[in-house]
Structures are given as C-alpha cells and as structure tokens.
Amino acid sequence: MSDWKENLHKTRYVMDVLLLFSFMLISAPQSTGIAAHEWLSLFFVVPLVIHLLLHWDWIKKSFLRLFTRIQGKERFSIIWNYLLYLLMLTVFVSGFLVSVALLPALNIDLNIQGFWSKIHHDSATLIMPMLGVHLALYWSWIVKLSKQMLKKKVQV
Numbered sequence: 001m002s003d004w005k006e007n008l009h010k011t012r013y014v015m016d017v018l019l020l021f022s023f024m025l026i027s028a029p030q031s032t033g034i035a036a037h038e039w040l041s042l043f044f045v046v047p048l049v050i051h052l053l054l055h056w057d058w059i060k061k062s063f064l065r066l067f068t069r070i071q072g073k074e075r076f077s078i079i080w081n082y083l084l085y086l087l088m089l090t091v092f093v094s095g096f097l098v099s100v101a102l103l104p105a106l107n108i109d110l111n112i113q114g115f116w117s118k119i120h121h122d123s124a125t126l127i128m129p130m131l132g133v134h135l136a137l138y139w140s141w142i143v144k145l146s147k148q149m150l151k152k153k154v155q156v
C-alpha cells in the first residue's frame with residue numbers, strides 16, 4: 001500500500017474508534033445524566049461529520065453505482081448506509097425536539113411533545129443494531145487495521 005493510502009486508512013481507523021466511543025457515551029443517558037447527554041450529542045456531530053468527509057468519495061459515487069452492475073454486498077451496504085444516515089438524522093432531530101437542557105440554555109423555548117419522545121426512544125433503540133450491521137459490513141477491514149495498529153505499537 002502506498003504511504004498516503006496507508007495514512008488515510010490509519011486516520012480513518014483512529015477516527016472510527018473515537019466515533020464509536022463517543023457514540024457509546026451518548027447512548028447511555030442514564031449514566032451521564034440528560035444535560036450531559038444533550039451537550040455530548042451536540043459535540044458528537046464533529047466526529048460524525050469527519051467520518052462522512054473521510055468517505056466523501058463514496059458519497060459522491062455511491063448513488064450512481066446503484067444503477068450499475070455491482071455485487072449484492074455492495075448494493076446492500078449502500079442502501080444500509082443511506083438508511084443509517086436517515087435514522088441518525090431522526091435521532092438527532094427528535095433529540096432536539098425533546099431537549100430539556102440544551103435548547104433552554106440557548107433560550108430556545110419548545111413545547112415538548114410525547115410523540116417526539118417516543119420517536120427519540122424508538123430511533124435511538126433501532127440505531128444500535130443498525131450500527132452493528134454497519135460495523136459487520138467492514139469487519140475484515142476492522143480486523144486487518146487493528147492487527148496493523150497493534151503490531152506497530154509492539155514494535156515501538
């Protein structure tokens with residue numbers, strides 16, 4: 001692998017680990033408390049956007065690839081990633097609509113509705129298995145990179 005490609009893979013790996021940890025942190029509002037949950041969710045946007053930017057090439061090409069002759073696994077992962085994106089958006093929007101700490105702190109007054117609380121609960125629950133499949137789709141890459149990174153650490 002050329003140097004820049006190897007560096008790109010390492011950058012993606014480190015960012016993916018950060019993304020996973022921050023996701024785990026915001027998935028447990030019972031442990032962090034709701035106010036921390038809301039602020040952490042806001043900051044989670046940063047690693048998430050970086051994750052998407054690091055796959056900009058995929059974003060540009062994936063839609064048109066759906067109309068070409070590609071393997072079933074690739075087609076599945078394109079559709080799955082689109083669904084994951086939509087669900088993540090739902091979790092965020094519904095989260096803002098039930099906010100009890102962040103929006104009031106920003107002087108934004110919303111009338112919280114039980115409907116959005118249910119949507120937030122259901123979408124946050126559904127996103128976990130969906131993310132599990134997302135990770136499973138790249139499992140061989142995750143194992144390969146983990147081995148490479150560990151080997152480098154042992155050598156130092």
Ligand code: HEM
Nearest residue numbers: 012013016019020023055058081082084085088134138141
């Ligand atoms: C906690 C959340 C997430 C984690 C831990 C995560 C992790 C990963 C991993 C490990 C990979 C494969 C390695 C790589 O190239 O980086 C990957 C690829 C990718 N992820 Fe995520 N991801 C998350 C959320 C999302 C979301 C919400 C989207 C929105 C669509 C997304 C879109 C993508 C795309 C487009 C790829 C590259 C697909 C490809 O090259 O075939 N990810 N993600």
Ligand code: HEM
Nearest residue numbers: 026027029038041091092095096098099100102117121124
């Ligand atoms: C990826 C983003 C997010 C995830 C994975 C997530 C996950 C969760 C989970 C698992 C719960 C517990 C639900 C329950 O047991 O009923 C929860 C509750 C809550 N979340 Fe989030 N959340 C996210 C974003 C947000 C955002 C951006 C806000 C607001 C700014 C927010 C505000 C709340 C509030 C106020 C509650 C408790 C009240 C309620 O469910 O009605 N969340 N969230």
